[in-house]
């Protein structure tokens with residue numbers, strides 16, 4: 003019998019379930035460019051309400067949601083402050099500079115920062131107008147490059163308050179906000195409250211095939227709608243995608259806790275291995291570092307691939323894996339044992 007591949011490269015690899023496909027098939031649709039797609043409108047209302055924001059805009063990707071926020075809050079030549087590991091800095095193809103004319107200035111280390119680090123980095127406007135206005139402060143929760151790490155709530159609130167005091171706008175890249183909310187046992191709205199705008203993704207842990215939303219005040223979302231068109235992201239009968247998102251929110255939200263549990267279980271299986279440093283997962287992303295004599299991350303990834311376990315090298319000696327809807331408890335256990343075996347064999 004052919005062995006099934008256990009794909010832990012990302013939570014974006016999920017395929018729509020039968021129930022989700024049924025929801026897609028029966029979705030009511032209209033032309034969303036005219037604001038006439040009832041399912042898109044419903045999704046936007048549902049997500050705006052969940053996040054405690056006045057309005058939301060459905061867009062094709064998390065990258066577009068973030069980029070619309072950057073564009074709406076800034077002018078070309080502004081500085082945007084963000085963490086050293088921010089998705090907007092590493093993985094959005096240079097869009098902040100290319101599309102909005104922005105400089106990204108990093109604060110703190112490891113994805114998080116403190117109010118005093120923000121005060122140290124912030125550049126007040128000079129009377130000679132030589133310095134770029136520090137217009138926008140971006141957060142990411144959970145933090146992808148940090149291994150799905152979660153901002154401590156008090157620190158988040160303190161830093162957000164400091165950003166406000168400095169007169170900055172605040173944006174949250176909440177691609178995996180749902181994971182943070184489930185892990186902390188808090189409502190989405192509480193995590194979204196400090197921010198002017200929040201982007202969220204349906205196509206990650208929630209398992210929808212496509213789609214993200216930018217949420218915020220009515221005037222900002224109104225402007226974002228125009229930029230969405232400019233960036234080529236305005237869609238027509240997008241209700242078939244919105245239906246998948248609505249289905250995902252009502253069927254796959256609470257089960258994110260299982261993914262977190264699975265990541266912790268894999269971490270546990272690997273925790274006592276020599277030359278392996280496991281970063282304890284806080285949500286659904288697990289990172290581990292390999293030191294010599296173990297081979298590097300690319301080689302370990304290749305050896306695991308030969309055993310039908312797909313993970314991602316994440317730096318020369320760091321491996322990343324992400325648990326999700328399409329990998330159940332038994333598959334995670336199996337993957338953990340195969341990873342353990344590969345690392346034990348390699349250490350001999």
Ligand SMILES: Cc1ncc(COP(=O)(O)O)c(C=O)c1O
Nearest residue numbers: 063064065066089142146175177
């Ligand atoms: C934190 C974060 N923000 C934004 C995105 C971008 O999402 P998309 O791939 O839909 O553009 C991702 C994707 O993994 C992400 O992890």
